[in-house]
Structures are given as structure tokens and as C-alpha cells.
Amino acid sequence: DAGVIQSPRHEVTEMGQEVTLRCKPISGHNSLFWYRQTMMRGLELLIYFNNNVPIDDSGMPEDRFSAKMPNASFSTLKIQPSEPRDSAVYFCASILGAGKRTDTQYFGPGTRLTVL
């Protein structure tokens, strides 16, 4: 299994530009999570989906952030417009599904975002 796939691995952009991060969960997993990791705030859950439906987006910092999951094998996290304080590593994770014995989250390699 290829595991959770994220792209790009590194992104450098200028303030005000739109940034789109991509994630492909493990095949067959039906829950997907977006996290942000910074030195100051640690690992924060931004949003998660169950069966492509957003369940909890309370961690999304503000309206500049949006996430979609158009199908079971793809999700995007978009920041528009980006700001320097958005610089962080963004992780995507997936699990098989709620209530199952093997409900362990598997993380992708992350996207390191730098906003200048």
C-alpha cells in the first residue's frame, strides 16, 4: 500500500497568493483529516471528513481556509489569500472508519508551506 500521499511536499509562495494542498488517502479509508503543525501551537486538527462529508471544521483558523473532498480518493486544503503566519507543515491523515477495531490514523509525509 502506498500510504497517504500528499503533494506538493514543499511549497514556497508569496503573501496574497492562493495555495492548494492535495491529499490522497489510503484506498478504502473513509475518514480523512487535515492537521497543521507549528512550533508555537504543535499539532492542530483543522478539519475532518467522514465519507467525503465535512464533520468538524472547528479548527479551521479563518475564512481564508477551505477544504473539500470531492470523492473518496482526493481532498484539497486551500488557503486564499495566504499570509506569512500560515507557514507550517500541513499533514493529511486517514483511517478506515469509525468504530472499527483498526481505527488508527495513518499520516502522510506532509507539505511544508512557506509564505514569504
Added chain:
Amino acid sequence: AQSVSQHNHHVILSEAASLELGCNYSYGGTVNLFWYVQYPGQHLQLLLKYFSGDPLVKGIKGFEAEFIKSKFSFNLRKPSVQWSDTAEYFCAVKPPGNEKLTFGTGTRLTIIP
């Protein structure tokens, strides 16, 4: 809502020393507990997990953790650390059947050769 505390922010040990990293959680009901490790520049990987049964859980790379319900703790241990254990360690908790994991702030472990 659940929360997780990792009181050790940075631990420095020599090789072959014994390790214990603290993790305490607050939640009124049954929980699933996890330890993840993040090696420098890499993503989080699962070390071990507890769902039910034997409260002493063995994970990969010689790590183990003990769930003590009365103390709301799930401390991570290793009898003899190696330089390659240098990493950041995260404790996490969630209610069974709920996908949302709550992570602690992490403990940075530095092993001196």
C-alpha cells in the same frame, strides 16, 4: 472534550539510559490511547496503541506503554534508548468510535551518543 498533557517538553538522555515519557489525559469515559513518533523531517508514525485488554502495550522498536486508568495516564517507556530514538513523541487520545484524535503538545527526545 478530551485533553492530553505531556509535561516533559524536552528530554535529553545518554544512550542505554532508560526512558519514561509522561502522558495524562482528561476524559470521563472509555478512551483509545496512542503514541506517535516523528523523526526529524518525517511524518508521524504509530508506535503503539491501546484499545482494551492488557493495560501493558508493546509497540515497535522496543517501546511499551502502560495504561493506568486510576491515574488517567499512558506513559511511554523503553528500557534502553538508542541514538536513533531521537525524535518527537506525541501522545493522543480519542473516545472509541470517534475519529477525532486529540494530541498532546509533544516531547522532544534527544539521545546523546
